[in-house]
Amino acid sequence: MSEHHQFIFPRDFHLPPPDWPALQARLLEGGYVLAPQGENIPYSAIRGDSADADDAFWHSPQYCLGPAARPYLSEHVRADYDADPRNFPLQLLAYDGPHPRVMVGENLCEPQVPGSDELARPMASEAYVDLIGQAYENPAVQWHCERNGQYYRILELDWHYSLAMGFRMVRCEGLDRESAEGLASLIGELAGQVMRCSHRHL
Numbered sequence: 001m002s003e004h005h006q007f008i009f010p011r012d013f014h015l016p017p018p019d020w021p022a023l024q025a026r027l028l029e030g031g032y033v034l035a036p037q038g039e040n041i042p043y044s045a046i047r048g049d050s051a052d053a054d055d056a057f058w059h060s061p062q063y064c065l066g067p068a069a070r071p072y073l074s075e076h077v078r079a080d081y082d083a084d085p086r087n088f089p090l091q092l093l094a095y096d097g098p099h100p101r102v103m104v105g106e107n108l109c110e111p112q113v114p115g116s117d118e119l120a121r122p123m124a125s126e127a128y129v130d131l132i133g134q135a136y137e138n139p140a141v142q143w144h145c146e147r148n149g150q151y152y153r154i155l156e157l158d159w160h161y162s163l164a165m166g167f168r169m170v171r172c173e174g175l176d177r178e179s180a181e182g183l184a185s186l187i188g189e190l191a192g193q194v195m196r197c198s199h200r201h202l
Helices: 020-029 043-047 067-072 075-083 127-137 177-191
Strands: 004-010 063-065 089-094 101-103 142-144 151-153 164-166 168-172 195-201
Touching: 004 164, 004 177, 020 089, 020 177, 043 089, 067 075, 067 177, 127 164, 164 168, 164 195, 168 177, 177 195
Parallel strands: none
Antiparallel strands: 004 168, 004 195, 063 089, 089 168, 101 164, 142 151
C-alpha cells in the first residue's frame, strides 16, 4: 500500500531554524489547527502513524486542520476537508543537527533552474542526487549554473514538489500542491521564514 505525505519546511535551512513550539502556539491561537480532543483527533493519530516523529527530538501532537486554514486550501481539497477534517492531519517535527532530515520518495524529480524550463545542468546524469548528498554534509553548499552565472542553494532550485530537506518540517496528508503551497505561505508568515513544500510518495 502506497503512502502519500506533504511536507512544509524552511527554504534556507542553513540559517538558524525557526521556533517550532512558538509556531505551534500561533497555529492553535489562530484556529489553523484544532486541539486534539474528542472528534478532533485525526485518523492518522488513531492509526498510530508516527514514523517520521520517531527520529525527531521534538514533535507536536497530530492536529486536524482548523477552519482558519480552510481559505488556504484549493477548492477541490476544501470540499474533502468539509466532508471530514480528520483526513487532514498536521504535525510539526524538529530534528537535531548536524545533518538535515531528507524526505523523498519514488517521485523525486531532477531539478530545474527557478523561473525557467531549463534543467539544472550541466549536471551529469543522476548528479542531482550527489547535490542532495553535498547539502546533507553542508547545508550552505551552492550549485553554480554556468549558463546564467548564478549560484543556488539546494532548495532555491525547482524540485517539482518532490524534495523536502532541513531541520524543521510540517507533515501533512490529503493536500494537493495548491493547498500545500497555500499552507506554506501561511506558515512562512507565522514563522518569519520563506517556506517550501513537497510531496513524498512511498
